[in-house]
Amino acid sequence: MRDLALLPKAHLHLHFTGSMRPATLAELAAEHGIRLPAALLEDDPLHVPADERGWFRFQRLYDAARACVRSEADMRRIVAEAAADDAAEGSGRLEIQVDPTSYAPFVGGLTPAIEIVLDAAREASVATGVDVGVVVAASRMRHPLEARTLARLAAHHAGDGPGQVVGFGLSNDERRGETSEFAPAFAIARRAGLASVPHGGELLGPAHVEDVVEHLRPDRLGHGVRSVEDPRVLGRVVDEGVALEVCPASNVSLGVYRSADEVPLAVLVEAGAQVALGADDPLLFRSRLLAQYELARDVHGFTDELLADLARSSIRASRASDDVRARLLAGVNDWLSA
Numbered sequence: 001m002r003d004l005a006l007l008p009k010a011h012l013h014l015h016f017t018g019s020m021r022p023a024t025l026a027e028l029a030a031e032h033g034i035r036l037p038a039a040l041l042e043d044d045p046l047h048v049p050a051d052e053r054g055w056f057r058f059q060r061l062y063d064a065a066r067a068c069v070r071s072e073a074d075m076r077r078i079v080a081e082a083a084a085d086d087a088a089e090g091s092g093r094l095e096i097q098v099d100p101t102s103y104a105p106f107v108g109g110l111t112p113a114i115e116i117v118l119d120a121a122r123e124a125s126v127a128t129g130v131d132v133g134v135v136v137a138a139s140r141m142r143h144p145l146e147a148r149t150l151a152r153l154a155a156h157h158a159g160d161g162p163g164q165v166v167g168f169g170l171s172n173d174e175r176r177g178e179t180s181e182f183a184p185a186f187a188i189a190r191r192a193g194l195a196s197v198p199h200g201g202e203l204l205g206p207a208h209v210e211d212v213v214e215h216l217r218p219d220r221l222g223h224g225v226r227s228v229e230d231p232r233v234l235g236r237v238v239d240e241g242v243a244l245e246v247c248p249a250s251n252v253s254l255g256v257y258r259s260a261d262e263v264p265l266a267v268l269v270e271a272g273a274q275v276a277l278g279a280d281d282p283l284l285f286r287s288r289l290l291a292q293y294e295l296a297r298d299v300h301g302f303t304d305e306l307l308a309d310l311a312r313s314s315i316r317a318s319r320a321s322d323d324v325r326a327r328l329l330a331g332v333n334d335w336l337s338a
C-alpha cells in the first residue's frame, strides 16, 4: 500500500485560527492569561448538530481560540506551524484562509495584519518547501461594505507566488447575510485576478449553492457537498468547472452528515466534480489533511489511482504558479509508479 503522506497534494481549505495545534493554543492561552473552555482542551473532536445552536457552539469555541491570538509573534507562529504540519503530510501547496479583522486591533490595523500573514507565508514557504498562498476571507456576519474593504486590501497583494493573496472568500453561518450583497466585493477581487472561493452548500442545500454560484461566480466552493441533493445543481457546478473543497471530518463534526461514510465523496467524483480535500479547522475537528485522504481510502474504498486523481484535482484547483503545479503533478505520477 502506498504511503498517502508521500502523495503530493494541495491544501485549499484551511482556516488560520482553526489550523492551530492544540498545544499551541494552550500555550498562547497561558501566556495571555486566558481561560479556555474545557471543550477546546479535550482530545475528542467537536460534535454538534447542524442547527443554529450547533453552529453557535462551534462559533463560540472558535472565538475563544481566536481571542488567544494577540500579537505579531502569535500570528507568525500559526502560519509557520500550519505550513510545517502540511509539509509533514505531503502538501506542496497551502492556501490558508484568514479574516484579518479580529487580529487587526493587536497589530495596528488591517493592513499590517494582512502583511504579517503574507510575510509569514513567504518565510514558511522557504522554511518548509510548501508553497504558501493566502486567501483573504470576509464574514457573512458583518456588513457587506466591510467585505469590500477587505477585497480592496486583498487585491493590492494579488499574485500566485508564495506570500501573495490568491483568492477571496466568504465564511461563517450560511443562514446569515444576503449572498447577493457580497457580489460587489467579489467583483473587486475578480478584477484583481483573485480566485472567488466562498463557502456554500455546507449547512444549506442546493438552493444556496445556486445562489452563491449566481452572485459570487466561484472558482471553488468551500464545501458545496450538498449540491448532490439536486442533480441539476450538481450538473451546473460540474459544467461550470467549480471545484469543491470537500472537508469530510468537518462535515461530521458540524453534523452535516452523521458519519464519514455518508459524506457523498464518491457521488461527487463520479459526477465529474473537481474535488480538493481539506481539513477546515483541525483545531476543533482533530483531523488534519492526511486524515481526509485516509478516509477516502478506508471508508470510501478509493483505490490509489482514485486517490492520485483527488490529489491532481487539488493541485489543478489551486492557484499555485504553473511551475509549482507542474512539479506537484509530476510528483503524483512518481507516487503512482513507485
Ligand SMILES: [Zn+2]
Binding pocket: 013, 015, 171, 199, 222, 280
Ligand atoms: Zn471553512
